[in-house]
Amino acid sequence: MSFTRYTKKIALVDCNSFYVSCERLFNPKIRKKPVVVLSNNDGCIISRSNEAKALGIKMGEPYFKEKDIIVKNNVQVFSSNYSLYGDMSRRVMRTLKRFNSDIEVYSIDEAFLDLSNFSDDEVEKVGKEIRSTVLQWTGIPTSIGIAKTKTLSKVANHIAKKKQSGVTSLIGIENLDPILEKVEINDVWGVGKQLTKFYHKHGIYNAKQLKNKSNTWIKKSSNVLGSRTAMELRGISCIDLETTTTKRKSCVVSRSFGKRIERFQELKEAVVNYCLNASEKIRSESLVAKAITVFVRTSPFQRNFGYYSNSKTIDFPIATNNSIETSKTALAILESIFKNGYRYQKAGVMLTGLSNSVGEKNLFSNEKDEKINSLMRSIDSTNYRYGRSTLSLASAGVHKKWNMRREYSSKIDTSDFYSIPTIKAT
DNA sequence: TCTGGGGTCCTAGGACCC
């Protein structure tokens, strides 16, 4: 019989500079060099190596604004390669599941793990073991923060990022105030730009100050989310781990164009393509949509050409995931919101009110629906096998002059057998 | 002069996250 304590323990595993780390896996020459990865269209900087951060390159900054620093310091630049990152993400998550099969995959590069089964004393050691296993099996470096609540594990993770070992546990520390005092309020999970402004106005600048503010005051002046954050900072868990993947409620496909679009015809092609992708996505998850929204807009940064932004939603008579129907409806919306004389920069399609498609038969379904469904199935399987857009609709176009820029792609394809790193059993 | 009260449901927009 020992006095080992078993409290609630949540670990947040976060991949370091994830996209950069993925590119480095296949390109050892850039291991110690400054590296950045760009968003779609090579627009913004969305991942930076530590070396790039040290040069003062900012997160989310437009690429062209940082170009001088980048060229001068020979920073390696990559367009984003989401199939590579998605694939690496799955490998990391699979590895994490070895330690606890109930993990919450929070984003492409983050997961929460329940480590409550381990004692207070051993939990940090377990964290280190997780970190080294992920590194060994996937090559991706991570940081791990462990604490009694999700919000505190985020705090711990922040600290871990700056440590050599990459692991920080706040379990068993009686008084967290000295630690929370050093966490700026805008770095607290759940506190964004607006709340930061508001808290500053009321003299709250760090996590400790928020923690010690009364619940009623916070609830009254912000909302329930604000007070939940404060409770979590006090070590009272309010945000549960979501280990079962719940079905999503909406599906968005939108892109900025590589070049500005002025002609209706080209906009139409883009919207149909987004619509096909969105419909295919929800079909693959056995979902149907209640409604569809289409939006278009010109650049919010170059208003000298005039700014225009509009969107419209149409409800389907019967929830659907049929590409032909969604495309038709999308085009009808587009026609009603398109205005001549603008340089469009972005468009998108949103399928909303998603629900399970199984047993979606109703009074009005008939043989024709069955035929369409089987047509959709064969399109999906063909596209899966031979690449997306092997089978498409005529209105989706073939030239796609509006397609996004990807000048710096590493062109690594993990479905390419020969570029997959192998792990040798010893 | 003085114009109820309370409930539900839906939507648009804002704020936040990565």
Place this chain on the structure above:
DNA sequence: TCTGGGGTCCTAGGACCC
């Protein structure tokens, strides 16, 4: 010249009902 994309949740306010 050039500024990403995809989600969730909450709230306020309107419509509608009794």
